[in-house]
Amino acid sequence: MVEEYLSLTVRSQSGESEPDFKARLTGFWTHMLRNQPNAFEKVYAETARCEKVGDRLTRQYLLEVEVAELLAQELEAHSVEFEPIDSDELYSKYEAVPPEWFWIEH
Numbered sequence: 038m039v040e041e042y043l044s045l046t047v048r049s050q051s052g053e054s055e056p057d058f059k060a061r062l063t064g065f066w067t068h069m070l071r072n073q074p075n076a077f078e079k080v081y082a083e084t085a086r087c088e089k090v091g092d093r094l095t096r097q098y099l100l101e102v103e104v105a106e107l108l109a110q111e112l113e114a115h116s117v118e119f120e121p122i123d124s125d126e127l128y129s130k131y132e133a134v135p136p137e138w139f140w141i142e143h
Contacts, residue, residue, distance in 0.1 A: 041127040042081055042099040045108060046120040049094040055087055058094050065115050073111065078143045079104040082133035095120075099133050 049058035069077040079101035087094040100108060105122050112119050133140070 040130060041102065042130065042133075043102055043105050043122055043124060044126065044128060045098040045100055045105070045122055046095050047098070047112065048090075048118040048120065049087075050118070051092050053094065055094055058087065058096075061117065062096065065112070065117050068115065069108075069111060073107065076104045076107050076111075080108075080141055081130060082138045082140050085135075085137055085139050099128055099130070099138075102127075 047062065049055075049061075053061075066077070069080075080098055081101070082099045084097045087096050102124065105124065109119070109122060
């Protein structure tokens with residue numbers, strides 16, 4: 038059985054620096070690890086670098102389908118903007134390969 042994942046793309050605030058964006062993401066994921074460890078374990082991979090889109094930065098994650106709704110709620114509660122998660126577009130873990138991606142240790 039091939040596991041399938043959804044893509045989550047988070048966005049920085051307009052004009053936010055990369056160090057500030059990364060610090061906010063670290064804070065968010067630390068919160069998830071401490072308060073929602075079962076959900077955190079369902080986040081499989083993260084892009085190795087932020088991408089620049091206009092005056093914003095983005096970072097992409099692959100996550101198990103069952104955790105998408107909870108993550109969306111947590112992101113909104115912590116004021117982390119994200120693109121809508123397309124539940125019809127599924128990815129395999131083989132699409133998240135180094136060096137563009139790194140797998141999250143659990």
